[in-house]
Amino acid sequence: MTRTRAQRAPIRISESHDAERSVVLQSDDDDVFVRTGKQVIAACRLGISLDLWLQELHAMLGDVQRWAADRGAQIRTCYCAPRGGRVALFFAPASSTVDFTLADELAELSVNLLQRYNVGSTEVQQVPWDELDRFLDPQAARHVHGEPWQPHPTVEA
């Protein structure tokens, strides 16, 4: 279908002039969205904020991955999952008991992440490998480092 010159011209929505003006958007499947100009601009701002937040999160997880890799002998796995409104990082130590050296280092890591990344509240927790699925769903969580968690064979049988 040939587009007219008017259809090629951008539609401008000015916050100062069009804040209360209705904007009607129609999708290919005939959904119709009616928004005010103010709402359209707010949605764009939110989209940019989400992009920035995701960039920050990816940068942070890259940093966490390197941090964990530097302690490869101590850390068996690391996962990231949302918890409430926070980003939670779960570390399972190589040992079957709590690793106190790692616990102290995780306290420092939590401060460093807060200072370096703007992703809101981040929580860092050490959990045992055997009971990792008590704290997160490993299938839904983001695997950051180490051995991917597997259910205990006796559970599967």
Add this chain to the structure above:
Amino acid sequence: MASLGNHIRQWKHNRTFLTMIPLDYRDWIITIAFYSALHAIDALLAFDKVRGITSHQARNDVLMRTNRYQRIYKAYHPLYSLSRTIRYLADPQAWISAEDTQPRVIDAYLVPIEQSVERLIGQDLQLGKLRITAASPKC
């Protein structure tokens, strides 16, 4: 907001109970040690007139972001994390050994927090030594 005195009272109340819990109940030792630390810190925050602490996360954020509390945070975070983990475990006694409980938790985390709080509020609370009970009660 509770007063400095109320938090100190609850802090002492918890640490008294802490000394009564046998080592076989390490999940509860950790939990009560954590709540002793929490009231010690809330006493400090009340002393410093820090308001709006209505959640663990809010408390953690204040501790992390404030230079005055940095030493406390370094001991508090591992205790917070440990208590958040151990209370949900099906086999909590396997996560921390009896031998580690006094030196690695009480002496390494709770006692330094208490000492820092006493120093920062300028009070010697005559808390006395914290010794965990070794023997289990006989039923």
